[in-house]
Amino acid sequence: MHILPWDLTVIPSKFFLFAEAAQYTLQITFFGILVGLIIGLAAALGRLSTQQWLSSICRAYIFLIRGTPLLVQLFIVYYGLTSIVTIAPIPSAIIALGFHNGAYIAEIFRGSIQSIDIGQMEAARSLGMPKAKAMQRIILPQAFKRAVPPLGNQLIIALKDSSLASTIAVPELMLKGRQMGSSSFMYMEMFLIVGIWYLIMTSVLSFVMHRIEQRLKVSDRD
Amino acid sequence: MTVIEKAKKSEETILKIEHLVKRFGDLEVLKDINLEVKRGEVVVIIGASGSGKSTLLRCVNFLEKAQKGRIFINGKRVKQGEKQLNKVRQELGMVFQHFNLFPHMTVIQNVMEGMVQVKKIPHQKARLYASDLLDQVGLQEKADVYPAMLSGGQKQRVAIARALAMEPQIMLFDEPTSALDPELVGEVLSVMTDLAKKGMTMLVVTHEMWFAKEVADRVIFMDEGVILEEASPDVMFSSPKEERTMAFLKQVLPQQA
């Protein structure tokens, strides 16, 4: 029954040929988010610092990243920097994804830190705690909890955004789809497979994040 | 009451505030405040909302930075600077209207936090002392629960224990019972009364006139950023001098009018 112009029956048989590419997708997403978390926390704290120059630098970073496409950032790292240093595709993707997500994660952390009642900082300070210690012991543990839902969201965005790494020859899902499509002329079938892979991964991540949120909810309410 | 009587006789000044001025922008909230508190004294601060009572306490604890004035603790002037202030704050226990317990820590962890993180007291020892303090405020059986599981009165008693854990010389209370349901006010005031009996120096902002009458050595009436009147509770409540004081007391003590 060939009503459709495509042969969808190849989807199951070709599906697992994409497994290795999916691994690359997960890898650059995971490390990209990891770098993003580190940069994001630093930028959030810097942005909230009373040191004007530090706060300005962090604000500028967030402004530049959020105001430009990830693809531009990716190309700047991979092609733009070649006159100084050549970075391989995968590290380039991780760096670009890290800086890109760092800006969004910085805003997530900043929001969650600022959402903690000012009385928490005051109570800590009134015990004689230095500001940095109060941040570390009292504010951040609470802020991290509140950041979990938006961070989960950002993780899913990052996973999908990682498809742009196909443009700099990272052998991830999207590139695999393009290669398989052009060699077989079954573009629809191959990109459907790619879509299904993404859907499975984002669903699993959503589910895991949801479980983590539930667990955090039980441990305290206030 | 005898302990309180004895505390009254102490002549040693523990806290001295001189010419304190605090502004928020153009709004002058404290206008040349002068106040001396003796060791063991319980001073209750009353006054209408917005008169600057909280700001005064917060300036003493340097949560707010005053524009002018000097503060002496044990005769030593408190200098600015992060290190110095962190030291001074350990001498001043602060209890807030909204408790401000750390929600991600259990009750006993709340009480231990300052001891372990600031005073560097070993964990084991801190736990013993914290447990002792919880016993004093009647909450030992709640040691391992999270603040979210407590009533308001219980939360405030934990907050008192947390402040006491630093072994402060002075306790500052900013309307400690104002956020509580009426039936929970008594348990907090009774812990505070015990504390006063033990000779703790206390500066208390409260609307509980009963507490002021029974426990205070001195009552201060604040009005629009100045200390308009101060007197012993007997004098303050029976024959206030200032008209504004009378008007305020008439409002909070309608049955006495």
Ligand SMILES: Nc1ncnc2c1ncn2[C@@H]1O[C@H](COP(=O)(O)OP(=O)(O)O)[C@@H](O)[C@H]1O
């Ligand atoms: N952080 C602040 N910024 C601006 N105004 C403030 C701030 N804190 C207090 N005020 C103002 O200072 C005045 C005194 O406030 P407060 O000390 O809280 O009074 P009280 O505790 O007697 O009710 C009020 O008019 C209040 O609006």
Ligand SMILES: [Mg+2]
């Ligand atoms: Mg107040």
